[in-house]
């Protein structure tokens with residue numbers, strides 16, 4: 096008889112899971128046996144056209160792969176810019192799962208291409224609508240999803256809400272709208288934790304490292320990084336960093352490890368780095384590589400292209416989180 100998988104009987108929603116980090120998280124939760132609702136935009140809208148034209152994966156293929164890995168994948172078309180669509184998604188899950196929702200992963204994001212195209216432009220040189228492109232799906236939608244999820248989780252005194260963020264939450268990165276959105280997500284996860292803790296529901300923010308998603312790999316092939324510049328690095332440096340990045344599934348391994356941890360509430364309110372969770376839970380990426388922490392001095396030097404110095408620094412030396420936080424003090 097096949098062994099029962101650790102997340103068998105658990106119900107998860109992963110938003111924006113047709114491709115990228117959301118897809119990787121959904122696959123890993125499915126592999127551990129969960130029923131996973133994966134969302135993406137309507138097939139009539141640009142997402143699926145983009146997928147078909149650019150040979151990117153589709154939402155239904157994510158659902159099929161979850162099922163083939165031993166979970167149950169359910170594809171739901173939901174435009175996360177639209178509050179009614181979001182409400183319908185949670186109604187569907189509540190009615191099909193008898194009010195049970197164990198895991199919400201706030202991941203959907205609509206601005207990867209707009210941000211790449213905006214490279215080098217100041218906020219006043221972009222249309223004000225750039226904010227909406229980044230933060231309608233990338234922030235507002237996560238708040239709305241969390242409201243609906245908490246309404247299902249609080250009465251059951253159980254649940255895990257993971258919000259996918261990035262180092263843009265700590266300091267200026269790429270552009271103003273991006274950093275403000277990420278900083279707000281970290282704060283949203285922390286403030287939700289204050290109100291959820293007495294109800295035994297966990298809320299954390301998770302920072303992946305650099306991830307070689309299908310879309311950025313496609314964009315590299317299309318030459319979108321040729322004239323790109325970021326923090327003193329040029330397009331070739333950025334391409335190398337992305338190509339050397341972690342797989343879309345490593346964040347998923349971390350979310351699955353958190354979901355399996357009976358003491359996960361001890362992390363509530365915190366912003367966690369995937370590299371640190373890899374160390375804690377003994378995880379390696381699907382290609383067998385160890386993923387460095389965003390706090391690793393060696394990895395940071397490597398990212399800044401000080402490769403010779405990085406080679407001399409032991410991998411276990413990490414910048415304490417409080418120093419990173421204090422270095423960006425508002426006061």
Ligand SMILES: NC(=O)c1ccc[n+]([C@@H]2O[C@H](COP(=O)([O-])OP(=O)(O)OC[C@H]3O[C@@H](n4cnc5c(N)ncnc54)[C@H](O)[C@@H]3O)[C@@H](O)[C@H]2O)c1
Nearest residue numbers: 111112113114115116135136174175203204205261305306
């Ligand atoms: N890629 C990286 O290196 C990296 C690193 C750290 C953090 N992040 C963060 O991870 C998150 C996901 O990024 P990604 O790189 O995987 O993005 P992606 O563009 O590859 O995937 C985004 C997903 O969201 C979906 N989506 C977009 N608009 C939608 C809408 N209106 N309704 C429903 N679904 C919609 C897309 O279909 C897709 O499935 C973002 O918050 C990003 O900032 C990414």
